[in-house]
Amino acid sequence: MIEGWRWYGGYDRISLSEIAQTGAVSIVTALHEIPYGQIWPRETIAKTRAQLQGAGFAWTVVESLPVHEAIKRGEGNLTEFFANYRQSMANLAAEGIKVICYNFMPLLDWTRTDLTAPVARGGTCLRFSAAKMAAFELYMVQRPNAEEDYCEQVLAEAKRWFEAATQPDLDRLTQSIMAGLPGAYDRYDPNGLREALLPYEGLDRAALRQNHKRFLEEVVPAAEDLGLKLAVHPDDPPRDLLGLPRIVSDADDINWILSAVESPSNGLTLCSGSLGANPKNDVPAIAERFAGKVHFAHLRNVAKDPDGSFEEAAHLGGDTDMPALLGVLLREDARRRREGRADDEIVFRPDHGHELLTDADRGAHPGYPLIGRMRGLAELRGVIAGLTAAGAVTA
Template identity: 45%
Template sequence: MSMIQSWRWYGPNDDVTLSDIEQAGAYGVVHALHHIPVGQVWTVLEIEERQKFIEWDASKGVPRNLKWIVVESLNVHESIKKGLADRDELIDNYKESLRNLAACGIQVVCYNFMPVLDWTRTDLNFNYKDGSKALRFDSVALAAFDIFILKRQGAVDDYDSDIKEKAKLYFKKLSAKECDTLAKNILQGVPGSGSVLTLDEFRSYLKLYEGITKEKLRENLKYFLQQIIPVAQELNIKLCCHPDDPPHSIFGLPRIVSTEEDLNYLVESVKSPSNGITFCTGSLGPNPENDLPGIVNRLGEYIHFVHLRNIQREESGSFHEADHLDGSVDMYKVMRALVKECDKRKENGRSDYRIPFRPDHGHQMLDDLNKKIKFHGYSAIGRLRGLAELRGLEEGIRRNN
């Protein structure tokens, strides 16, 4: 029995339709109620309305072969991450949203604990070697933005002399328009929100994190889990934290879900079958010290959801998103470890032995190159290719066992 082939969908305004997802051969829909502000309760009515939209083809009057199986993401409010006075009220809202999701039969909930920004890239239209467009993180470009455009206090002390010199030269070559594009690429904010932070907004958010160290952020994560996980376990919900992307500190902000040691801290903070990991190869992969197949072997029992994406590491921490089966991540070894974990769960009688996975991101290619893509990394054809390759890889491994 294969893993559950899934697809991220951003809602009725997504360029990729539910019919497209059906044709791609996916079954599980990965979705969130992006129109509800972070911190507010997701009501049963809102959830049921979106479920019906996803799972029922109103134009034909027949059910779709799709099911909303993963929430990505039920976002954690910044006040919870910072440990502010209103966090208990916001945590209560989070609990209520979990209860409402469980009442509607949705049992896997992804979240992240990244301060201010979600995944961060400096180039959303990188020219890949085959002519397609990819996402790229350039450590020099990030430093140039941080030091010379954002002008963050203390930024100059966060980079070594080589990066600073390269960033200075890089910035000198940028036009005003290129500076604006770089800023917009970096300040995309939360995926699905459609919002881009201004420089002043970003500066104000960074100021609110002054004094919050990695240790303090870890304490705040543990507090959140101590309040949330007992409720999730009672509801039989699998809560799974997404790793940091990129897997290291940026803009002086602490990052606490970047390494295997961080993942161990996460699952050990509150021991529960409901406290787990979103295993994302594209987020953990840029750090060459992260042994991805080994992480699956050692922490596989805590993996509730999987993102499969490849990256090609470059110099000085830079990387770009490669084809799903071609890059610095050995996707064969990762998939083999995941298949082994699924089989072990089945043998042990676990009901969640079919782990949902989705092809994470995808190149803008073929006819999609002629379109204005609303959600970068989430065009249809690149993910269709990725899903087909990953589906074939899993099938080949299973047949060869």
């Protein structure tokens, strides 16, 4: 497995020279400045690749090449959007990219309600509070019928929180929920989000699935021709949100997507944190089932609450058995080497670390601190070394 690191380019407060000191050798990045639906020019890709190579890094995984919202909605004439996506893929392949991570979450990306929840022995983490999300939907966005998506306990807690909240509390909640949107894209206030939801009215699970299938039918053949692997990222959190369906939340969803268009290029980003936030998911078992289609891995851990809330745990803490998961991925890597597919070695990256020590002073992208992720990478590296030394992986 190859140690990677997420980097936000010109938007990142962490430098490539600092990342080099973590030991990571492969940068995972994207052209965040290019609006959704536009072609990624080859010359811009080449410039980024040269910058990374000059700093001593490989760049083989893009995270993410965004899917335009019109494609997710299945709205209008999509010919240009699909053509642009295929051209961007071709330009990336021409510059040595092997894997494209993407997601099919409508409107929002990963979503949290708290960006600086306290950790027991110091530092902070990302947290998703079901009650705060309910308060946001019910009282701030005022989404019709939002109460149907939450249990009585969460609704009561949401009402108590909202009634006690100050304006700074409400502003902080909005900012937290918007923080998952990458790069320089516009964020919404509650009124703006209410308006942004209107084009999605009537989009149910079946329709979103069919729109995803159409996307795969349009781009997977091109990926095969280009020698690229597409890797869908699971929903985060793995539940419907804001009345919008999410369709990459468990093993059945993943199986449907990978079967919708049968191809070695139609694969999975194994995100242990996203999948781990769903109580019914056994993440090592999911990894075992779909190991041959795992093209990229995000390794992090979460601790879940009974009401649907969760927070980012230490990489070796939380509810997912990380050594068991790493064992699955290491065995899959070994199998690929035995089959002469060493170029398919899985790039993984430590995901969503705690803010520790001086991380809080840096102002890095939420969830992507330097010290917290370096700790996570070191822990994962140690488990990998231990499993390998114990003979748990056949090379």
